[in-house]
Structures are given as structure tokens and as C-alpha cells.
Amino acid sequence: MSRAVTITGTRSTGHQSLEEYAALFADYLRPFADGAHFYIGGAKGIDSLALLWAADNTTADITVVTPGTVDQQPAEARQAIARVRDRINEIVELKARELGSPAYHARNRWMVDHSSMTIGFPKGDEPASGTWQTLNYTADQGKPRLIVPV
16 A cells, blocks of 8 residues: 655745755655655645656656646646656646635645645745645644655
8 A cells, every 4th residue: 555645835945956955855755755645736836846856756656736727837837747747647636716725725635635644845934824734734634744844
């Protein structure tokens, strides 16, 4: 049986280099990658960086989940998805009518509900952020979470 893992994180990633993120993913995602199924949101920032890293550095199954459709995602996210499309097992488009916070929170809950744990890469302690909402929802579900501040 594979381990299902939600990966979540900040959209603001310009404060660290791509090499630093690759090192973080190697340290904190690779140990869970063997036989894993990663659920990754289709947004920019950590979502896109983790997607590219996982596709290039693991054999984990990958599902990308968007609150609306892939076409509604930022260019950075669409490009990342297109670049590794052959490594993505499934794209789930939740087709929300409006892409506000409620749609993103619903996407995050969907991923957690399909996972056995969450690995989060938050920037700061803002409790209203989507990353912290996802990590707290994971805890509320009694599931383990690994928090890696960036």
C-alpha cells in the first residue's frame, strides 16, 4: 500500500534560491517518496517547485489538484504542470465557480482527506494562510504533519 502525502506551502518563494528548495525537498520529501502518492496543489510557489522536484527526483505517483481548472492557474503553475505532464498520474480539477479563499481551502481539504499525512512549507506564522489552514486541518483530522518553515 502506498503512503498518500499532501504537499502544501507558501506561494511566496523568492526569498530562497532554487538550490535551497531542492535541498529542503531532498531532506524532507525524499524520505517519504518510496512507494508514495503525492497530492500537490496546482498553484505557484511551493506547489510548482515541489511538483518539478518530485517529478525529476522520485518515482512517487503524483496527483495535481486545482480548485478550478488548470487553465485558471497562474502561468508559472501551468508551465510546471505542462513540463512534467508525463509524470503526473492524475489531474483533479474541482471546478469551483469562484477562485477565492473558500475554493482554495476546499482544494486543500480535498487533498488532506485523500492523504495519510501532510508536509507543509509555510512562510511565517500567519494562521489565515492556506498553508497553515491545511496543516491545521490535517491536525484536526488526527493525521500527522511535518512542518518545514521556509
